[in-house]
Amino acid sequence: MNHLKFINQAHDMALKNLGKTFPNPTVGCIVCKNNKIISKAVTSSTGRPHAEEIALKKAGKKANKATMYVTLEPCFHSSRNGSCTDQILRSGIKEIFISCVDQDPRTKNKSINKLKRNKIKVITGIKKDQTLNINKFFFKSIKKKKPFTKVKMAISNDEKIAWGNYKSKWISNSKSRQHVHNLRNLSQAILTTSKTIIKDNPRFTVRKKNKILKNLNVIVVDKDLKIPLNSRILNNIHDKRVIIFTSMNNSKSLKLKQLGCEIIKMKIKNNEINLNKVFSILYKLKISDLMVEAGGIFFANLIKKKLVDEIHLYKAPIIIGEKGIPLIKGNQLNNIKKKLLEKNEFNDNLYLRYEIR
Numbered sequence: 001m002n003h004l005k006f007i008n009q010a011h012d013m014a015l016k017n018l019g020k021t022f023p024n025p026t027v028g029c030i031v032c033k034n035n036k037i038i039s040k041a042v043t044s045s046t047g048r049p050h051a052e053e054i055a056l057k058k059a060g061k062k063a064n065k066a067t068m069y070v071t072l073e074p075c076f077h078s079s080r081n082g083s084c085t086d087q088i089l090r091s092g093i094k095e096i097f098i099s100c101v102d103q104d105p106r107t108k109n110k111s112i113n114k115l116k117r118n119k120i121k122v123i124t125g126i127k128k129d130q131t132l133n134i135n136k137f138f139f140k141s142i143k144k145k146k147p148f149t150k151v152k153m154a155i156s157n158d159e160k161i162a163w164g165n166y167k168s169k170w171i172s173n174s175k176s177r178q179h180v181h182n183l184r185n186l187s188q189a190i191l192t193t194s195k196t197i198i199k200d201n202p203r204f205t206v207r208k209k210n211k212i213l214k215n216l217n218v219i220v221v222d223k224d225l226k227i228p229l230n231s232r233i234l235n236n237i238h239d240k241r242v243i244i245f246t247s248m249n250n251s252k253s254l255k256l257k258q259l260g261c262e263i264i265k266m267k268i269k270n271n272e273i274n275l276n277k278v279f280s281i282l283y284k285l286k287i288s289d290l291m292v293e294a295g296g297i298f299f300a301n302l303i304k305k306k307l308v309d310e311i312h313l314y315k316a317p318i319i320i321g322e323k324g325i326p327l328i329k330g331n332q333l334n335n336i337k338k339k340l341l342e343k344n345e346f347n348d349n350l351y352l353r354y355e356i357r
């Protein structure tokens with residue numbers, strides 16, 4: 001059997017639902033016999049059923065004595081039809097290739113051990129890095145119990161994110177902006193501030209040729225509950241979650257609740273909400289992946305608290321000048337420990353993706 005070929009195909013399957021399975025990882029599964037694929041599946045776009053369950057159902061009796069290729073350790077914890085591990089045992093699969101051990105403590109190594117105890121041949125680790133990369137948000141968020149966090153910024157050559165008078169104007173070109181929409185499409189939620197909402201009134205949708213493809217979940221840090229009730233983020237509220245962290249408990253918070261927002265009351269210390277707590281609460285609310293679209297004050301606060309995993313910069317060949325709004329208030333990109341992961345040219349814009357160290 002060509003194991004590498006099949007495990008690669010299992011990863012191709014996983015990629016089909018990238019950005020759709022939150023907070024679950026996207027997993028691909030292939031069932032084969034005599035070098036032929038019997039069935040293949042990917043985690044359902046709602047996160048359940050899992051890929052193994054779908055693939056086994058498709059394979060039916062043919063799964064008996066077959067080989068399974070799966071990108072992540074099958075689950076140990078129960079679902080409606082029993083755990084994936086129990087379903088594999090019932091199916092008669094004789095051999096299983098697993099790229100990566102699940103880091104969820106409910107499963108971690110438990111399924112592998114159970115399969116081995118039941119005399120199934122288990123081979124782990126082939127193309128592990130690919131699984132880690134596809135589901136980066138899952139592995140990082142489970143480790144720190146906070147969402148995996150990407151900050152997106154369009155900047156000028158002199159590292160400004162807006163003009164001093166907050167005059168609204170695109171900094172990046174249309175190719176960069178389309179890339180931002182692709183990035184949003186792969187994210188679970190946008191995190192922003194009341195200030196960015198008040199200044200820009202963004203929609204935070206995924207759009208292609210002005211058509212809305214996805215209404216993203218939006219999370220707002222809004223201490224004094226200043227966002228206007230006609231803000232565009234409140235449109236199509238039944239297609240998304242809007243979570244607002246605030247210190248206020250008043251008629252406006254009630255009105256926002258009635259509209260469908262989740263209002264989380266937070267304490268204020270030194271005129272700030274504790275962002276570490278915000279992130280822990282978000283994780284408990286099953287938000288595992290964030291894209292930050294806010295200004296340089298908020299970015300500086302996130303950096304101080306070590307809450308940023310990646311920075312995505314779209315650099316345009318313009319100079320805004322000293323009066324412009326800085327990328328990181330009171331700090332500079334140069335001072336931040338980071339590793340360049342990707343560099344690309346989008347016409348005259350430079351795209352830079354960094355991992356924060």
Ligand SMILES: NC(=O)c1ccc[n+]([C@@H]2O[C@H](COP(=O)([O-])OP(=O)(O)OC[C@H]3O[C@@H](n4cnc5c(N)ncnc54)[C@H](OP(=O)(O)O)[C@@H]3O)[C@@H](O)[C@H]2O)c1
Binds near residue numbers: 154223224293296297
């Ligand atoms: N170029 C880009 O890609 C991009 C992306 C997004 C936004 N922007 C631009 O950024 C500009 C705004 O930037 P900015 O730096 O002035 O503002 P900002 O970073 O968006 O927001 C700062 C505000 O967020 C609140 N905040 C931050 N940390 C907080 C904490 N720990 N607890 C409670 N509240 C906290 C405070 O608001 P309060 O105290 O008033 O509640 C603070 O004044 C806008 O003009 C927008 O166009 C640019």
